[in-house]
Amino acid sequence: MKQEVIFLNKIHIGKDVPSRYVNRELSWMEFNKRVLEEAQDVQNPLLERIKFLSIVSSNLDEFMSVRVAGITEQVKAGVTRKDFTGYTPQGLLKRIMKRASGMVTLxxxxxxxxxxxxxxxxxxxxxxxxxxxxxxxxxxxxxxxxxxxxxxxxxxxxxxxxxxxxxxxxxxxxxxxxxxxxxxxxxxxxxxxxxxxxxxxxxxxxxxxxxxxxxxxxxxxxxxxxxxxxxxxxxxxxxxxxxxxxxxxxxxxxxxxxxxxxxxxxxxxxxxxxxxxxxxxxxxxxxxxxxxxxxxxxxxxxxxxxxxxxxxxxxxxxxxxxxxxxxxxxRFPKIDPVYPEEFAESEDLFNVLRQRDLLVYHPYESFKAVDDFLTEAAYDPQVLAIKMTLYRVSGNSTLVQALARAAESGKQVTVVVELKARFDEERNIAWARQLEKAGCHVVYGLVGLKTHAKITLVLRQEQDQLRRYVHVGTGNYNDSTARLYTDVGLFTSHPLIGEDASALFNDITGYSAPHNFQVFGVAPSSLKDKFFQLIAREKENALQGKPAYIIGQMNSLSNQEMIDLLYEASQAGVKIDLLVRGVCCLCPGVPGLSENIHVYSIVDRFLEHSRTFYFENAGDPEVFLASADWMTRNLTRRVELMCPVFDKQIRDSIINILQLKLSDNVKARQLLSNGTYARVTNDKPPLRSQFAAADTRLWKS
Incomplete structure (x- = not known):
């Protein structure tokens, strides 16, 4: 017998919760407040507190020059329409400036x-x-x-x-x-x-x-x-x-x-x-x-x-x-990234990937594994072609040098360079020209869309067949940020992933109708629907009394449709744990609406940047990694990618990583239904997930 559920349009929100949604800009200011708290925290080493204060200033600069600038233009244009959180541009700007003034004073x-x-x-x-x-x-x-x-x-x-x-x-x-x-x-x-x-x-x-x-x-x-x-x-x-x-x-x-x-x-x-x-x-x-x-x-x-x-x-x-x-x-104790032992034990990385997939968790594991993958591909005479997306690249990139070397040796090299990566436009223009000079085919993406997917495809001739090797990541191909951000990357030779990777590059570089991908979710064509289907399946499982659970880690959650669907899943009895570092427009813990949803934010020495997702699937769990947050721009105005994890051992490792973060009771804050955050406190032994993750035994399966 199905459980009876009251859905959104029948819910009464109490006076203490003025809206079902938290405003995006005000949620961002709560995030920057959490960064400021790290600068004020006497438990952090002194020189690290200074870094956090620098980040607060840098964050506020970008917020003012982009988000506040856009709202100011709306006010000057006389726009009075309310957004879905109930704010007019005039009212929102007034609230932002009041909070910003207090933040600057602090x-x-x-x-x-x-x-x-x-x-x-x-x-x-x-x-x-x-x-x-x-x-x-x-x-x-x-x-x-x-x-x-x-x-x-x-x-x-x-x-x-x-x-x-x-x-x-x-x-x-x-x-x-x-x-x-x-x-x-x-x-x-x-x-x-x-x-x-x-x-x-x-x-x-x-x-x-x-x-x-x-x-x-x-x-x-x-x-x-x-x-x-x-x-x-x-x-x-x-x-x-x-x-x-x-x-x-x-x-x-x-x-x-x-x-x-x-x-x-x-x-x-x-x-x-x-x-x-x-x-x-x-x-x-x-x-x-x-x-x-x-x-x-x-x-x-x-x-x-x-x-x-x-x-x-x-x-x-x-x-x-x-x-x-x-x-x-x-300063914080130094963490030296470990080189993946699977690659370290072999001089032939492609041979390793023919045997099994490989997960790399940055910054605890070295980004040099990605550099070596591209470098080996550049010099390997059996490699025929390399295709890659570049969004933000470091100033002295080994990857760019490897791509140039591959093109100069006669390989077909195609690079999708996103020229519209905000505040990295000039650097990316310079990289694009350098790659073109080396003989690479440089593509600037699709009109009206930013290419934000993080993927590399290597095509290699092996005996009588062409084999595809793929790297998919949650973070940019940037060795500098890989030491400062938490991200995961998957190396695989799985044929379905390889075929979808080829189709994705064909979609970006040529004239092609949206592809019916076998395993990928790709924005703007299918990713939102893929997420919706996965959430709806958990809701249906809960209604039928089957195990139903969602864990999602991302940078931001602001898409109204996604939030409404999560509310429906919560009402159906789905347990939902979200790790959202920055903006979150969802109100958790509201009776009759979202009491089954918990939202946490971890602000610590590394920037939490991974996008990983877990769906219980009635006891047969599915795990995905992605380039996309649950924001409207990621789901509708960018080329984004979500890739399934087929290897059970890697799937278990990602689940362990998520559970480790959900167990954090030192640097985790929990989002309250009124849009503010409180530190997680419980009677369990202190666990600081970013420090614990340095011990690979705690997450590696």
């Missing part, structure tokens, strides 16, 4: 607290007046020899209009008075100029050590320029010097349909970024009123002005933390 306080903690550890940011004579002389010489020649003071007056201020650049506003003039009257305007703090120079300058001292002493570049500002304006007296920073709209709008050359069109749009509409102005606390009003008028900003008590642009703290010599006690 961020600045955390920065000041960390500076005091650094001083206790012998790491100081020293005022010029407190330096020794030798330190001052050294600093003066550095300014005059290195810094001064790079600086360009830019006056603003009737004959010299306001210069272009670059987005996210750091500047000094300088209010001046002529030396030969008496103090100006209250109704007279002073002289005004700006000076850009050169980004080409290090943001922090180390001072020479004092005799018999082990202290490390530094000064910020903008403070050094402030001290010597008089040298830039001879004949004038600086009345006030303060830092400021402007954020512009950095989103790119492309007319791909009419673009004759996509690469040239993107280059053109990148140049336009420097003139993007201003969306945020950050100023040093106590800025001269004349300077502040002038900046606000010039940038046409009234509300989105953040007065900051402390340094602006804390993204420099990441590099600063990494530059401190020694001090290993102030």
């Amino acid at each position: 961020q600045s306080k955390a920065g000041r607290d960390l500076h005091r903690q650094l001083a206790k550890e012998g790491i100081h940011f020293t005022r010029y007046d407190d330096m020794s004579v030798n330190q001052q002389k050294t600093l003066d010489a550095y300014f005059h020899d290195i810094v001064f020649p790079v600086l360009t003071p830019m006056a603003v007056d009737q004959s010299r209009p306001f210069p272009l201020v670059h987005s996210l650049g750091l500047y000094l506003s300088v209010v001046l008075q002529r030396e030969d003039e008496v103090a100006y009257e209250a109704d007279e305007e002073p002289y005004f100029a700006i000076v850009q703090v050169p980004s080409i120079l290090p943001r922090f300058v180390q001072l020479p050590s004092r005799p018999n001292s082990k202290k490390l002493e530094y000064i910020l570049l903008e403070d050094l320029i402030k001290i010597h500002i008089q040298t830039l304006f001879s004949g004038y007296i600086p009345l006030a010097v303060h830092h400021f920073r402007l954020t512009r709209n950095a989103d790119i709008t492309l007319n791909e349909e009419d673009a004759e050359d996509l690469l040239e069109e993107i280059e053109k749009e990148l140049r336009k970024r420097r003139w993007g509409i201003p969306v945020r102005l950050e100023v040093e606390k106590g800025m001269h009123p004349y300077a502040l009003n002038l900046l606000k008028d010039e940038f046409e900003i009234t509300d989105n002005v953040f007065e900051i008590d402390g340094a602006l642009d804390l993204t420099y703290l990441m590099r600063f933390s990494l530059s401190i010599p020694g001090k290993d006690g102030l």
Whole structure:
């Protein structure tokens, strides 16, 4: 007998839960708050806390320049329509700015607290007046020899209009008075100029050590320029010097349909970024009123002005933390990635993959396995062709070199380079040109879609047959982020996966109707339906009294249809555990709606980046890995890929990884039904999943 279920349209949500959904932007701010909490957490090593504070600043920069910029444009366009979470652009922008202001205040306080903690550890940011004579002389010489020649003071007056201020650049506003003039009257305007703090120079300058001292002493570049500002304006007296920073709209709008050359069109749009509409102005606390009003008028900003008590642009703290010599006690214990033993025991990687599939879990296992797979393919005379997608690539990529080598040796090499990967556009353009020069066939994807799938296909002639070898991953082909992000990658020679891989590349590179894939789920054609079918099957199993359970790990969950289907599954009795690092628009734990859904977020030393999914399937579990989150853009506006895991041993390993994360009671937070998060607490022994995962015995089957 089927269980009776009350579905969404019959549910009454109590007054304490104003909506079935959490707003995406407000959920993102909750995520950045969790990152900030890691910077404030005294249990984290000091230099790691500094890194988290840098990440908070970097995250907020991107959020303002893309998400807030888009909402601001809607407000200016007079859009009043509510989104599915119940917010108008006007109401949402007001709420965002209020929360952002509070976050910036906490961020600045955390920065000041960390500076005091650094001083206790012998790491100081020293005022010029407190330096020794030798330190001052050294600093003066550095300014005059290195810094001064790079600086360009830019006056603003009737004959010299306001210069272009670059987005996210750091500047000094300088209010001046002529030396030969008496103090100006209250109704007279002073002289005004700006000076850009050169980004080409290090943001922090180390001072020479004092005799018999082990202290490390530094000064910020903008403070050094402030001290010597008089040298830039001879004949004038600086009345006030303060830092400021402007954020512009950095989103790119492309007319791909009419673009004759996509690469040239993107280059053109990148140049336009420097003139993007201003969306945020950050100023040093106590800025001269004349300077502040002038900046606000010039940038046409009234509300989105953040007065900051402390340094602006804390993204420099990441590099600063990494530059401190020694001090290993102030860092996380080092984790050395392990090279997969299956590859280590053989000189023929293809022979290994003919015998069995292989799972690699980064950063605990080395990304060098991926490099070696491509390098061996590039040099193997039996390999006929290599096809690969590239979304974000590191600055010195072994993979790109291997692809170029393969093309130069006569192999057919096809590379799908995504030119629209936000903030990596210029780097990807450079890689595309390098690959084309080496003889690779470079494809820029499909019109209107970003190619976000992570897949490599190697075709190898073996005796009388052509065998396909495939690597599918949840993360980018980037050896740098593979040391900082948790991701999984699957190596396989399974024929069904190989055939679907060939069909996928044919779809991307040629004219082809959407393919009926045998095992893949591919966006935008079939992936959403595939997920829906899997969730609906669990719901039906629950109604029939069969085992029904879903585990999903992803970066974000914001698609309304997906959320509604999960609500229906919960009502049917399906147990659902979600590991969602960032944005989550679903409200868990609401009686009659989502009491069977639990949502967790882990924020720790590594960025949780894997997309892996488990479906109980009435006792015959299925496991998938994917490139896609459960966001509308991933399901409808990108080329995404979901691949099944057929090897039972690997399937069990992925389940072990998911269970390990669900057992975290140190760095995991649980999403509450009101959209806020609380740390997971229980009476079990402390388990920090990212540290535990370094022991492969805990997850490897």
